[in-house]
Amino acid sequence: MIETILFELELALPQVVLGLVNGAFYALLSLGLAIIFGMLNVINFSHGAQFMMGAFVAWMLLNWLGIGYWGALVLAPLLVGAFGIVIEKTMISRLYKLDHLYGLLLTFGCALVIEGVFRNEFGSSGLRYATPPEFKLLDLEFGDFFLPGYRVWVVMVALVTCLGTWLVIEKTKIGSYLRAATEKPQLVQAFGINVPRMMTLTYGAGVALAAFAGVLAAPIYSVHPGMGANFIITVFAVVVIGGMGSILGAVVTGFMLGLVQGVTDVFWSEASATVVFVIMAIVLLTRPAGLFGRA
Amino acid sequence: MADGTFTAGAAPRVESPGFFGFTLPQGIAFLVMVAFVLVSPFFLYPVFLAKVLCFALFACAFNLLIGYAGLLSFGHAAYFGMGAYVTGYAAKSWGLPPEVAIPLGGLVGAALGLPFGWLAIRRAGIYFAMITLAMAQMVYFFALQAPFTGGEDGIQSIPRGTLFGMFDLTADLTMYWLVAGIFLGGFLLIHRIVHSPFGQVLKAIRENEPRSISLGYRVENYKLLAFVLSAGLAGIAGGTKALVFNIATLTDVRWEMSGEVVLMSLVGGLGTIFGPVIGAGVIIAMQNYLAQFGSWVLVIQGVIFIACVLAFRRGVVGEIGNLLKVKL
Numbered sequence: 001m002i003e004t005i006l007f008e009l010e011l012a013l014p015q016v017v018l019g020l021v022n023g024a025f026y027a028l029l030s031l032g033l034a035i036i037f038g039m040l041n042v043i044n045f046s047h048g049a050q051f052m053m054g055a056f057v058a059w060m061l062l063n064w065l066g067i068g069y070w071g072a073l074v075l076a077p078l079l080v081g082a083f084g085i086v087i088e089k090t091m092i093s094r095l096y097k098l099d100h101l102y103g104l105l106l107t108f109g110c111a112l113v114i115e116g117v118f119r120n121e122f123g124s125s126g127l128r129y130a131t132p133p134e135f136k137l138l139d140l141e142f143g144d145f146f147l148p149g150y151r152v153w154v155v156m157v158a159l160v161t162c163l164g165t166w167l168v169i170e171k172t173k174i175g176s177y178l179r180a181a182t183e184k185p186q187l188v189q190a191f192g193i194n195v196p197r198m199m200t201l202t203y204g205a206g207v208a209l210a211a212f213a214g215v216l217a218a219p220i221y222s223v224h225p226g227m228g229a230n231f232i233i234t235v236f237a238v239v240v241i242g243g244m245g246s247i248l249g250a251v252v253t254g255f256m257l258g259l260v261q262g263v264t265d266v267f268w269s270e271a272s273a274t275v276v277f278v279i280m281a282i283v284l285l286t287r288p289a290g291l292f293g294r295a
Numbered sequence: 296m297a298d299g300t301f302t303a304g305a306a307p308r309v310e311s312p313g314f315f316g317f318t319l320p321q322g323i324a325f326l327v328m329v330a331f332v333l334v335s336p337f338f339l340y341p342v343f344l345a346k347v348l349c350f351a352l353f354a355c356a357f358n359l360l361i362g363y364a365g366l367l368s369f370g371h372a373a374y375f376g377m378g379a380y381v382t383g384y385a386a387k388s389w390g391l392p393p394e395v396a397i398p399l400g401g402l403v404g405a406a407l408g409l410p411f412g413w414l415a416i417r418r419a420g421i422y423f424a425m426i427t428l429a430m431a432q433m434v435y436f437f438a439l440q441a442p443f444t445g446g447e448d449g450i451q452s453i454p455r456g457t458l459f460g461m462f463d464l465t466a467d468l469t470m471y472w473l474v475a476g477i478f479l480g481g482f483l484l485i486h487r488i489v490h491s492p493f494g495q496v497l498k499a500i501r502e503n504e505p506r507s508i509s510l511g512y513r514v515e516n517y518k519l520l521a522f523v524l525s526a527g528l529a530g531i532a533g534g535t536k537a538l539v540f541n542i543a544t545l546t547d548v549r550w551e552m553s554g555e556v557v558l559m560s561l562v563g564g565l566g567t568i569f570g571p572v573i574g575a576g577v578i579i580a581m582q583n584y585l586a587q588f589g590s591w592v593l594v595i596q597g598v599i600f601i602a603c604v605l606a607f608r609r610g611v612v613g614e615i616g617n618l619l620k621v622k623l
Contacts, residue, residue, distance in 0.1 A: 043421045091605060100421050101367050102604050105561065108554060109600025116593030233550060237429040240422060270440055277433040281414050284426065288417040 012266045013145055019262015020255065021151050021220065024158035027254030028213040029235045030242065031162055034250040035169075036206035038182045040199050042092060042103030048232030049114035050207045053080045054214020055223045056118060059129050069132040069219075076215045077208035084207025088200045096199075111229070118225040126222025154216050161212070162251040169247055178202065237280045243293020253291060315483070316490035320621040324569055332475050341471035342539060347579045348478040349536040354559040354571030355485050356528035362566030363489050364521045365501035366416070369424040370431025371529050371556050373411070374404035376548025377434060378530030383450040383543035384443055393456045393464060393473065397534040404530015405523050407434070412522030416515055419504075428550065435548045449544030453537055470539060477535055481528055486568060488524060497521055558596060561603045564610025569623050573611050 029047060036044045044050075057079055058072035067075065087110060095102045131150045138149025169175040181188040181195050189195045214228075221227055235254075242253030257276050265272040283291060317325055335344055353375055360366045378400035385396040415426040438444045445451070455464035464470045488494050500507045500514050508514050537543040546552065555578065563574025578596075585592045603610065609617055616623040 043425065091601065094605060098608075101424065102608070104367075104369075104421055104424055105557065106601055106604040108557075109597045109604065112554070112597030112600060113594050114597075116590050116595075116597060119590035119593065229550065233428055233432045236425040237432075240418075240425055240429065273436040273439075274433050277429050280426070280429055284414050284417050 023258020048228030054211030081208030243290020249292025382534030400534025408526025
């Protein structure tokens, strides 16, 4: 009896780990969305496209300039983040006085442009980004169960990044400015803090976070122009479930839903794509403001 | 109806409602549109025009929500696509005639809109957009896996059938007249809805929801009914499209389709009566002429999106109306 349960568990474990890896990306992406939304009141629809850009920049750095994984992990977020700052400065900043929906529409347009450009350049099929060999050291193996070290790394890095971001926002001076400006932008500006610049930098940071997630994703998923769009809609559901209220909420919900998806895959694989949306429906029925949201 | 009799019947004041709730300029614009619908198939390819009218109806249905209830749905492809699938399946596998298959598509769209709308109206603004998008993605995964939709291939070679056992729709022009009839019917229905007491309450909710509640209106019921009507009309548009092109595929339920209908309404002018029709014409024509450029269509659509949001928020019809100082 116990043996069969153990056997079941051993079968389930890879799926659970896969779920955790997916959850790591949900957490990173919804964290970026929550930071941007908190400060700018804009839902960044191009978040998925910027995630995809991160993965592509990593690929280009490797294949065109010979810069490897570790370089890409630093450079790609910086480059894509700078690109985000340009978008904010030239376009998004003109919309703050308008209905928030215009921000959504604008960033949707940006997502289409970015995806279209990459489709033209690289086609729709996927490119391969090899896992750096040094992660072999992290490989875990017990019995028949084998866990690639890179996945362990992704989950760990995502956790550390989320925790770090949370600490910056909750415990540092910059974070306190950020929180104050989210609550009362006019008042903070009256104290002599440059709120428009903070908004620009916040958008840049959120975008950089998406690109960072993209670099992490490059060796796991095939690098293709549609990879961000596939993710971002699920992440929107995650955001609705968690509520936009708290940073920690976004992270916890992200990991949790990845895990739920992984477990669902074991028992009923057809439903694994839709389970997040079903949970969203249930949450909307019981707690419309989201699990961590304020009404 | 000649232009002359119409003008004579209307009151001299420009903004006063004339025939069927149209003001004088709206009436003129409507007659121009009807004239174009009647004359254009003799000059342009009827299948292209039929496509424009299907999408025009789809965009008008979408506009009913955003323009009059202030709800931006980012998941209208779900109702359009399921309408296409059901009409296609009914016509192909059950051999049902178009006069049954198309309304069936509309019914399924509305039936889908009921639970989705019920959930989505719990939140407003950006959340509403995200929820509708997520629901539509669920429908997409359903369409991908369900046996009757044909997965990646979709439902192909759907027969157009014979309308009322009399009109053989395999002739493109006959098909066009059916589409034109459905479009004009849908257009007038939406116009009638907007100008009914129900439509007035919807506008009141859009302008000031708390006040509408305090006046005793059950705001959720109004929003939900608007959502269901919009979804049903989107289903009819999808079903009609499936018959015109003989196919219903995953393209019809994908999120890009939801974005496309938003774009059409935005280009034409959100909340204008004729905007979605013009927008659908512009976008479909653009897709037609740019088809050989492949993925650049996506880029150009994105650029139009950005340009509209940044500089052109009233849309084509909104700008014209602003120029002429009339509401179109």
